[in-house]
Amino acid sequence: MDQGWQTVEIDGRRFAVRQIPGPHGPELAVLRPDADVVHLRPWSLADHLAALDRHAYHDGRAPRLVPDGLAREVLARTCARPLAPDAAAELAPLALWWATGAGEDAPPPPALRPWSSRARARALDTCCDPDTGALQVGRYLHAMVTATSDGALDPDALHGAAAMAALDAVVRLNAPPEHLSEGPGSDELARATLRLGRALGWTPAQVWAAPAREVDALLALLERIEAPPRPTPPRPAPPPAHRGLAAYPDAVVIEVGDG
Secondary structure (H helix, E strand, C coil), rough: CCCCCCEEEECCCEEEEEEEEECCCCCEEEEEECCCCCCCCCCCCCHCCCCCCCHEEECCCCCEEEEHHHHHHHHHHECCCCCCCCHHHHEEEEHHHHHCCCCCCCCCCCCCCCCCCHHHHHHHHHHHHHCCCCHHHHHHHHHHHHHHHHHCCCCCEEEEHHHHHHHHHHHHHCCHHHHHCCCHHHHHHHHHHHHHHHCCCCHHHHHHEHHHHHHHHHHHHHHHHHHHCCCCCCCCCCCCCCHHHHHHHCCCCCCCCCC
16 A cells, blocks of 8 residues: 555445545545545535435434435535445445544534523424424534534534534533424423413523523423322222221231130
C-alpha cells in the first residue's frame, strides 16, 4: 500500500483510506481492492438532518434509523461519481463511518441553552404530520439546534465529528431521544400551561419560558401527587364455619356438648 493510506476496520471489513484537502473541508479517498479510488465529499450536519427525515422514524418510544437507506444517501450525495450497486453495498459501512465523524476527536460545542417549552411546542407543530402525528425527526432536531444555539451552530458549516458532537450536545441538553414522541405542540402546550399555572401560580409567559426538561419534570411530579390513592384492601370475610366472636382468628372457642 502506498504511503499515506491507512486501514480502518468497520464491522469486520477493512478499508484503505486517507483524508485529502477539499474546497469545503477534508474529503475521504477510498482505495478499493480493484485499485479504483473513490472520493467522498464532506457530509454536513444539514445533510445529516435532511437525510434523517427520509431514513429515521419514531416507533412510539424512541427514534429508529434505517442504516441501509442512510448509507445509500451518503454515498449518493458525497461520492464524486455514481457507483455500481456492488460497490455501493461494499462501501455502505464506510459511508456511515464517514458521515458520523470518521472516529475523529471533535472540538467542544459553543455555549448552549435549553430550549423553552414554547419553542419545543412550535417545533412539534411544524414537524408533526397533522393527520398521522408522525414526527419528521430531522426537521425537529434542526429546530432544536437552532433554538438551543441562538444561531451559533450553522448546520451547513459543520461536518463530520464536529457536526455529530454538536448534535449530541444539543440533544443531551434538551431531552433524551425518547421524548421525541410527544404529539402536536399547540394542544400539549395549552394543557401544560393551564396545569402548571394553576398548580404553581405561574403566568403563561413563565411556563413558556421555562426549560422544556423542567416543564416535563414538574408535570411528572403533578402526575404523582394527583394520582388517586390506592384503595385499602378489604378485610377478609370470616370463614363460614364460625360466626360472631368465633370468627376472629385469636378467639378461644369452648364447645359444650352432652358428652
